[in-house]
Amino acid sequence: MELRRLTYFLAVADELHFGRAASRLGIAQPPLSRQIAALEADIGAQLFDRSRSQIRLTQAGEVLEGHARQLVDRLDAAYKETRLVGAGGAGRLRVAFVGSASHGVLPSLIKSYRSHYPKVELALSAMNNAALHSALVQREIDIAVARPELKDEELRRVPLERERLILAVPDNSDLATRETIRFAELGDQAFVLYPRRPRPSYADFVLDLCRQADFEPATLELAQDYQTAIALVSVGVGISVVPESVSRTTRPGVFFRSYEGPNPGTGLTIHARRDNQSRQVLQFLDVAQRFVRSR
Amino acid sequence: MELRRLTYFLAVADELHFGRAASRLGIAQPPLSRQIAALEADIGAQLFDRSRSQIRLTQAGEVLEGHARQLVDRLDAAYKETRLVGAGGAGRLRVAFVGSASHGVLPSLIKSYRSHYPKVELALSAMNNAALHSALVQREIDIAVARPELKDEELRRVPLERERLILAVPDNSDLATRETIRFAELGDQAFVLYPRRPRPSYADFVLDLCRQADFEPATLELAQDYQTAIALVSVGVGISVVPESVSRTTRPGVFFRSYEGPNPGTGLTIHARRDNQSRQVLQFLDVAQRFVRSR
């Protein structure tokens, strides 16, 4: 069951002449004769009819020839495809991101990667920070785009985007039309924050801001994720503090307003397992770094 | 591009453990590690992620695994099929015969061979003796069933059937109802003989009989083959001298009558090239010999 013999066999089947086949293979004629003889012994049947000066394939030889050509071609294709996947030129990359990232630069980054590696299938999904971390550790995803960055020494990080915070307010709130908004004046507002779990979360980060401005929100609603929170804002449940980039997408019922007061901003960070050395991941991080530098 | 490495790779992919894979393959672990390393070097990509205690396939490894399984299976199937064809258990056998043979024992012989080797595809065709000889020499057929036997030392022969000659007469001829027919009395008859080419042929053999009986046919019509000749008899063109076995098939317009007089008989003989040692041919001849002996 050795492949070299099949390629030798095919050369002889092509040339119908041991000497020419041997020189085509770059070997001498005697070893070729021996290899063919060994193949015939292995199969237990003559593959060539050598009774005449011009040799010819037997029926068994013809059958084997068809299969052998297919096999050699398929093996070659398999090697090529494996090489391509190994080099990161094809395959699959599972990228997950926090919901609020879909309004910022992430889509542009994704587009850039796709243009560089069009044959890599991208599996995109949205989840909150905790789910991102868990999915990375469980190897359910290769890349996590989190906000804020995940604290885990086993992960490598690439900062993607840093942005200011703004307010998302319902369109029927007086905040929607007020000239300027000072953060310290929001003590009587209902706050919609996210995510609910796990604590401490981005919600706690915002609550810290409130404490810095010497108030506690009058009402506090904790949503599972950004998408739910902004939906609650749009129906008038309360206001939320969100990254500036989400204001690029207009949304019925929601006004985005900047404010005066504490604004440490928020950062979007790309994460991958350090031990995931797959070319797809390395190349994605590379594209991301160049993408960030070019801005 | 060596196949052993693929089977080794598959063993490791199955076990995800070099030690177990090695013992399953019946080799020690170090050479297995080396072969996998060589395969990875050949492909230029990691196939296994060895960073953890439990190794796992990389994307490239998964791609190769799928292809490798198919390849190994197909190669195995190819060897099996080639073996079967080489042993004569499958494949193709091209058998040609003279038209007058299709009424005798040949169909039974064919049936017997089919029952012994049902997977061998039989390509049957009818042609006259000259065409049979030419087709055998040109290797267009493997077996020729000729009448009389072909004179060629390069052919091996198996006598199949020996039979008497009888007359085929039109049903409106007075010969059809006559009590007994003496061959010598046929001088005033129109003879339909075959084949037309090449001379000397079966027709000349019959004409020799006439000369032995001291007459020349009043009229002589030469047909291309037996089928044409019997058709001419059926429409009243004349009488013909045919092997007895054709009378087993009744034919509208034709009466078969035995006669008194010279009757050297005629023989059906199976031929194959001596240098055609294919199992299909040898086995057919073997079946034929046993078939003849059993009668």
Place this chain on the structure above:
DNA sequence: CCCGGCTCATGCGCTTTGGGTATGATCACG
């Protein structure tokens, strides 16, 4: 009818490749 050339098979020595044993390096786990 024999001889020479062509073609595939065989004998023999050498190189390459593959496998075995011993051991090292790394990592998880107690």
Place this chain on the structure above:
DNA sequence: CGTGATCATACCCAAAGCGCATGAGCCGGG
């Protein structure tokens, strides 16, 4: 921080493959 497990490396030996020389069978020409 040691211990066992696991894969990689070092080294040696056996088997397989290759090249060269040569034999055997066949065909065509003198």
